[in-house]
Amino acid sequence: MRNLVPVLVVLAVIAGLWYAAVAPMNIRGALMVAERSGETVVPEGTSTRFDVSVWKLMADNPDHIHLAYGLDRPRLPTPGQVAGELWASTGAMALEGNGFSNRSLIYHGWITLRSTLWGFLLGTFLGLLGAVAIVHARVVDMSLMPWAIISQTIPIVALAPMIIVLSSQVGIDGRGVPKAIISAYLCYFPVLVGMVTGLRSPDRSQLDLLKTYNASQWQVFSKLRMPASLPYLFASLKIGIAAALVGTIVGELPTGAISGLGARILIGDQFGTPLAIWAALFAAAILAGILVTLLDVTQRLTLRRMGVR
Amino acid sequence: QDEVTLQLKWVTQAQFAGYYVAQDQGFYEEEGLDVTILPGGPDIAPEQVIAGDGADVITTWMAAALAARERGLGLVNIAQPFKTGGLQLTCLKSSGIETEEDFPGKTLGVWFYGNEYPFYAWMAQLGIATDGADEDGVDVLRQAFNVNPLLEGQADCISTMTYNEYGQVLDAGISEDELVNFNYLEMGNGMLEDGLYVLEEDLEDPEFADKMVRFVRASMKGWKWAEENPEEAAQIVVDNDQTGAQTLEHQIYMMGEVAKLTEGSEGALDPADYEQTVATLLSAVSEDNPAITEEPEGAYTTDITDEALGGDM
Amino acid sequence: MLVAAIVFWLAAWGMNVAIANSPGRDTTPARVMVPLMFGVALLVLWEGLVTAFNVPGVILPPPSQVAQTIAGSTGMLWIDFRQTLLKGALSGYAIGCVVAFLVAVLIDRVPFLTRGLLPIGNFVAALPIVGIAPILVSWYGFDWQSKAAVVVVMVFFPMLVNTVQGLRETDAMQRDLMRTYGASYWQTLMKLRLPAAMPFIFNGLKISSSLALIGAIVAEYFGSPTHGMGFRISTGVGSLSIDLVWAEIAVAALAGTLFYGLVAWFERRVTFWHPSHWH
Amino acid sequence: MSGAVVSARDVDLTFRTNDGPVHALSGVNLDIGKGEFVSFIGPSGCGKTTFLRCIAGLETPTGGKLTVNGMSPDEARRARAYGYVFQAAGLYPWRTIGGNVRLPLEIMGFSKEEQARRVRDTLELVDLGGFEKKYPWQLSGGMQQRASIARALSFDADILLMDEPFGALDEIVRDRLNEELLDLWARTGKTVGFVTHSIPEAVYLSTRIVVMSPRPGRITDVIESPLPAERPLDIRDSREFIEVAHRVREGLRAGHIDE
Amino acid sequence: MSGAVVSARDVDLTFRTNDGPVHALSGVNLDIGKGEFVSFIGPSGCGKTTFLRCIAGLETPTGGKLTVNGMSPDEARRARAYGYVFQAAGLYPWRTIGGNVRLPLEIMGFSKEEQARRVRDTLELVDLGGFEKKYPWQLSGGMQQRASIARALSFDADILLMDEPFGALDEIVRDRLNEELLDLWARTGKTVGFVTHSIPEAVYLSTRIVVMSPRPGRITDVIESPLPAERPLDIRDSREFIEVAHRVREGLRAGHIDE
Numbered sequence A: 001m002r003n004l005v006p007v008l009v010v011l012a013v014i015a016g017l018w019y020a021a022v023a024p025m026n027i028r029g030a031l032m033v034a035e036r037s038g039e040t041v042v043p044e045g046t047s048t049r050f051d052v053s054v055w056k057l058m059a060d061n062p063d064h065i066h067l068a069y070g071l072d073r074p075r076l077p078t079p080g081q082v083a084g085e086l087w088a089s090t091g092a093m094a095l096e097g098n099g100f101s102n103r104s105l106i107y108h109g110w111i112t113l114r115s116t117l118w119g120f121l122l123g124t125f126l127g128l129l130g131a132v133a134i135v136h137a138r139v140v141d142m143s144l145m146p147w148a149i150i151s152q153t154i155p156i157v158a159l160a161p162m163i164i165v166l167s168s169q170v171g172i173d174g175r176g177v178p179k180a181i182i183s184a185y186l187c188y189f190p191v192l193v194g195m196v197t198g199l200r201s202p203d204r205s206q207l208d209l210l211k212t213y214n215a216s217q218w219q220v221f222s223k224l225r226m227p228a229s230l231p232y233l234f235a236s237l238k239i240g241i242a243a244a245l246v247g248t249i250v251g252e253l254p255t256g257a258i259s260g261l262g263a264r265i266l267i268g269d270q271f272g273t274p275l276a277i278w279a280a281l282f283a284a285a286i287l288a289g290i291l292v293t294l295l296d297v298t299q300r301l302t303l304r305r306m307g308v309r
Numbered sequence B: 001q002d003e004v005t006l007q008l009k010w011v012t013q014a015q016f017a018g019y020y021v022a023q024d025q026g027f028y029e030e031e032g033l034d035v036t037i038l039p040g041g042p043d044i045a046p047e048q049v050i051a052g053d054g055a056d057v058i059t060t061w062m063a064a065a066l067a068a069r070e071r072g073l074g075l076v077n078i079a080q081p082f083k084t085g086g087l088q089l090t091c092l093k094s095s096g097i098e099t100e101e102d103f104p105g106k107t108l109g110v111w112f113y114g115n116e117y118p119f120y121a122w123m124a125q126l127g128i129a130t131d132g133a134d135e136d137g138v139d140v141l142r143q144a145f146n147v148n149p150l151l152e153g154q155a156d157c158i159s160t161m162t163y164n165e166y167g168q169v170l171d172a173g174i175s176e177d178e179l180v181n182f183n184y185l186e187m188g189n190g191m192l193e194d195g196l197y198v199l200e201e202d203l204e205d206p207e208f209a210d211k212m213v214r215f216v217r218a219s220m221k222g223w224k225w226a227e228e229n230p231e232e233a234a235q236i237v238v239d240n241d242q243t244g245a246q247t248l249e250h251q252i253y254m255m256g257e258v259a260k261l262t263e264g265s266e267g268a269l270d271p272a273d274y275e276q277t278v279a280t281l282l283s284a285v286s287e288d289n290p291a292i293t294e295e296p297e298g299a300y301t302t303d304i305t306d307e308a309l310g311g312d313m
Numbered sequence C: 001m002l003v004a005a006i007v008f009w010l011a012a013w014g015m016n017v018a019i020a021n022s023p024g025r026d027t028t029p030a031r032v033m034v035p036l037m038f039g040v041a042l043l044v045l046w047e048g049l050v051t052a053f054n055v056p057g058v059i060l061p062p063p064s065q066v067a068q069t070i071a072g073s074t075g076m077l078w079i080d081f082r083q084t085l086l087k088g089a090l091s092g093y094a095i096g097c098v099v100a101f102l103v104a105v106l107i108d109r110v111p112f113l114t115r116g117l118l119p120i121g122n123f124v125a126a127l128p129i130v131g132i133a134p135i136l137v138s139w140y141g142f143d144w145q146s147k148a149a150v151v152v153v154m155v156f157f158p159m160l161v162n163t164v165q166g167l168r169e170t171d172a173m174q175r176d177l178m179r180t181y182g183a184s185y186w187q188t189l190m191k192l193r194l195p196a197a198m199p200f201i202f203n204g205l206k207i208s209s210s211l212a213l214i215g216a217i218v219a220e221y222f223g224s225p226t227h228g229m230g231f232r233i234s235t236g237v238g239s240l241s242i243d244l245v246w247a248e249i250a251v252a253a254l255a256g257t258l259f260y261g262l263v264a265w266f267e268r269r270v271t272f273w274h275p276s277h278w279h
Numbered sequence D, E: 001m002s003g004a005v006v007s008a009r010d011v012d013l014t015f016r017t018n019d020g021p022v023h024a025l026s027g028v029n030l031d032i033g034k035g036e037f038v039s040f041i042g043p044s045g046c047g048k049t050t051f052l053r054c055i056a057g058l059e060t061p062t063g064g065k066l067t068v069n070g071m072s073p074d075e076a077r078r079a080r081a082y083g084y085v086f087q088a089a090g091l092y093p094w095r096t097i098g099g100n101v102r103l104p105l106e107i108m109g110f111s112k113e114e115q116a117r118r119v120r121d122t123l124e125l126v127d128l129g130g131f132e133k134k135y136p137w138q139l140s141g142g143m144q145q146r147a148s149i150a151r152a153l154s155f156d157a158d159i160l161l162m163d164e165p166f167g168a169l170d171e172i173v174r175d176r177l178n179e180e181l182l183d184l185w186a187r188t189g190k191t192v193g194f195v196t197h198s199i200p201e202a203v204y205l206s207t208r209i210v211v212m213s214p215r216p217g218r219i220t221d222v223i224e225s226p227l228p229a230e231r232p233l234d235i236r237d238s239r240e241f242i243e244v245a246h247r248v249r250e251g252l253r254a255g256h257i258d259e
């Protein structure tokens, strides 16, 4: 809360800069519109203007600058336009009762969310499993850990189409599952690394203590390693869910997905409707914010219940 | 009812109106078929989908299908609803392009993903280098499936389909007299677009062949219905669009343009068209872009269309 | 074939178990051998499965075929590597990291900015920034510049957040020590806070390195010249040259691993003093 | 001397490290009788902790013979023959004080009622009744250390091994805990092995003081305390006390020359 | 008393915290003359560290008047009037021992040769000649603490402020460092402010012992030491020493009652 004022100020500054950038970014489009409606524009002809700098265009056509703030297909929309589009494709549609139609970002957000959650679950599960194995068996540690790192250097985008085909071959239709797999692929790594650290966080004397009780491996795990790793777990889950969302969106971008926020971005690109891209981008940002915040709240509640400050 | 899965080459749009109409109007049902239509998109290769058993039949361009065939995937053309193609290169006059001679030194946007073969064939014919190293060659830009490069002044020419991207260029505010179009078909480099392809080995099964006969018959019925009722067909397409991004207005435009391409076809492949496609491809075999290197065999069959359409004729 | 592959796999695993429990397990050869064996065993298993189940090459080629493709198209792979990784990813990575570092030092100097920008930076670092790829490609054109731009934006925030956090990492006593010397801001920065921030800075550099790879390749899907790894991968899928796709994947993974290793090596040299290296 | 609770004969322990072998213990001979309070004192690195860990079966001597209750230390560990108190309290922060004291009881499979009873009693014993539901960070360092002693006492082993339990506390709190520990020892009659750095502490608490010296770790002196069993705090100003302390200091200094 | 190096008049310091104000210091009056060795002793939380930090200008009193060398503490800090030794050695792990000792010299802009000379001399002074190129973790705790003292001495300020510098060390090493510190003080004639928890340490080192008590932090007793300037280690077994120690312990216990 202490940070509220500075954050708002910084946001305001960003919005201001953004707003100022709209004019130069969109001046060409604005002049095209002006020219089509019969106004005089210097110089004439869309393509002749390609060679003129935006600053000169703005200086020469001051009367038309305002058009840059209301283009249908702006290179850079104003914050207001983005908000308007976002509202039109979420809230407004929900009010009309169309919240779940395929034109609504709520629907597409839900598709993305679903894949993200599945990927997150799968990735977290794999990450936890790997971490437990790594902590308990040296062979696994030595064999797996380097490959876990290497796995993250593989451009997952390249695998996306193949994952789709492979999973359809084993009888899984649709793109939900492949997307979840990609998102799990990006998600498992932070969980694995975080949990290896977490499960190893008990120091020697804490482990020795249990040894003096002659505790079994399982007791060491359940009574010491697991609770000790909880703070690490949450930290990695927060990174993990963000990674899972990136995974889903990357999975939607080049795989020709037809629904989901990534698909909206892609289709916005194909149809030349930048507003749709921006709205989908912001929807994705909001989704990420919600997910991370939810985990944050869960973390606070859990840790407080466990008595950790 | 027999199940059939159709993988389209692109997203749901009037380009595939015939199939959506056939499904919507119950033509498939009449033939005892339960058809699932899978929309495609960039980086969905129908050839790969069918290889992975994800579909029974696909629509694709003949060049891509022949290329896949040479790589060991036994694709066979069973029908060709598109008589002519809509692919063209759209250039800005202001870039100084009037004719083919003006290309050297220019930047041209090309679609890849199996759509590049006609372009390379054409350039080979013109003797223009495409590797970007040659002064007198052209710079090839792998164009995403949009028209931004032209609008942003990043390319002098871009690929468009008459029924889609060309409309987008006009919509964006560039007028027709600022543009020059090179239609591949008119240049003699046309290649068959959007045919129906199945796997050779599937076709050996008479039951499957029979299914395809009925499928092609119903699909063509859908196409003809769409040609006659463009507005309704466009509406059907929009209703089937899961992206929620298609507009009726644009689909009506597209339907009108697509109808011009399907008009001449009853569904059967004209062997002469096939020969021309193969000849064009073979005329332009190059290191970089070998679509095919030798004359394909058994790449099409007219058996299905003969049986499907024979009755009507 | 499959049986042979499985037998090989089991043997390799058994050998790894033996090495991992032997006294020499902490030596460098052991540290290299074990993961290497694991990887080789995986490849053999892949080869065995693909041949045994007759998986078509257009779906999943066996590693042997991929190896042949790599050997046969080094020229093309090099061109793609240069375009995507050297021009797109590396330049974007360098610009993004350097700028983020400078901005971090700047906002660290102004508490108001730290408080205002850091929460935002933290938030943005968690966003799926790849989504801006189409926008930046339409702004900066289809060549490597737009790829670099995507990478700059993607690596900026993780780097910023890590650096700022690192600069705050010194404990109160270390800072007080500087105060007892009446040290200036710059002296404190150069002699205390930067060295202390190094582990964090390197963490940022490591995270950014894999982001840069993804960013550069994804951006090529939205327009590129006729070379580049993203270009080759996507057209490779289109023309069913899946072996070429895997060849590119292998190059990317190799390059990514080498780069990561390089950063890690520098990290060890620079932060040799940090307890995390002691074990 | 089979009657001894702990019996060490020529115990050696060498750690292999990257920098070569470290002789942590060399030729250690010692018997600890039932009910004795034996302190180990010596400069850092002389092997006090190592020897205590050997007794506890946490480290295995590389030479010599060591028995605990007539068994090998490892068997004794499995038989849960001792409670061990580490230097830092080492309470689990996610467990309440009660939960921490209950930890060994859970692991050893005591019944729920028995657990509850013992937790209550042991906390009472170390004067922490009423703090059962509190979390470690809600207690002062001294109270935390008491809780960790309670944890070692809860399952009522006959032997108590303590490795610098009060090292982190300030002198006054330490005095108080020393007094209480002595009291507890007198009441329960446990055998105690106690590692410390502090001469007054060693002298005040022990019936016998073992002085050790490093490189290699060995016993240089064993001092019997002439002090009576009853020891008020100000016994530390007494002549006997000062004499014993002096002797310990001399022993220490002798072993320390080489550093 | 303007001749005093440190002069405190009614110094108050209240920290504002989320749980309300903490009265760390209240009405502290003290003068430290040139060349004195003044120890501060008292239970945890009584404000020893806080007072030392006030003298160093690291903390600003909320009331009263405090001067160092006749200046405000902050001015004195900028004038580099003192060297400060923290409880933990706090060496920068990325610098060698020599580099650490050189740190203040670099900051204060000594010439390269002067730096090298002083580093060599000061390390010699604390008996660490030859360890210049080693990194902190390659040294034992005692050696690290000596290095941190060298760091505080290198620029030769007249005042030396030390906050429990030997708290983390074992008794023997501590004894040795105490001896060396005393020697150094005698040779250099510096004014020393020294915080400790250990009664023997305070008594052994100081010309004056300030006993403090918490809540609010205040001075409860100031004890002049009758011990001679020359103090061999075994002076600690002498009657005077024990008497002073006893008095300090009584003072401490009095202030400790409420805990």
Ligand SMILES: Nc1ncnc2c1ncn2[C@@H]1O[C@H](COP(=O)(O)OP(=O)(O)OP(=O)(O)O)[C@@H](O)[C@H]1O
Binding pocket: D015, D016, D017, D022, D023, D024, D042, D043, D044, D045, D046, D047, D048, D049, D050, D051, D217, E170
């Ligand atoms: N696990 C180990 N591996 C290698 N060397 C060890 C290990 N544990 C202890 N040592 C070494 O053995 C010697 C004895 O160590 P030990 O911890 O027993 O000393 P100590 O008397 O308890 O010292 P302190 O008073 O500092 O606790 C030291 O030199 C130490 O460095």
Ligand SMILES: Nc1ncnc2c1ncn2[C@@H]1O[C@H](COP(=O)(O)OP(=O)(O)OP(=O)(O)O)[C@@H](O)[C@H]1O
Binding pocket: E015, E016, E017, E022, E023, E024, E042, E043, E044, E045, E046, E047, E048, E049, E050, E051, E217
């Ligand atoms: N920065 C701070 N903010 C709030 N309270 C503080 C701060 N620093 C110290 N205190 C409080 O002021 C009181 C005095 O602390 P100080 O550190 O001076 O005690 P001390 O005598 O040095 O104790 P110790 O022997 O444990 O070092 C304590 O109650 C402490 O909690």
Ligand SMILES: Cc1ncc(C[n+]2csc(CCO)c2C)c(N)n1
Binding pocket: B009, B010, B013, B015, B041, B042, B043, B044, B111, B112, B113, B115, B145, B161, B163, B164, B165
């Ligand atoms: C995968 C794929 N990529 C490009 C095309 C070429 N193409 C033909 S129609 C069309 C859409 C325009 O509406 C495009 C891009 C295709 N068919 N399939």
Ligand SMILES: [Mg+2]
Binding pocket: D048, D049, D050
């Ligand atoms: Mg020890």
Ligand SMILES: [Mg+2]
Binding pocket: E048, E049, E050, E163
């Ligand atoms: Mg203090």
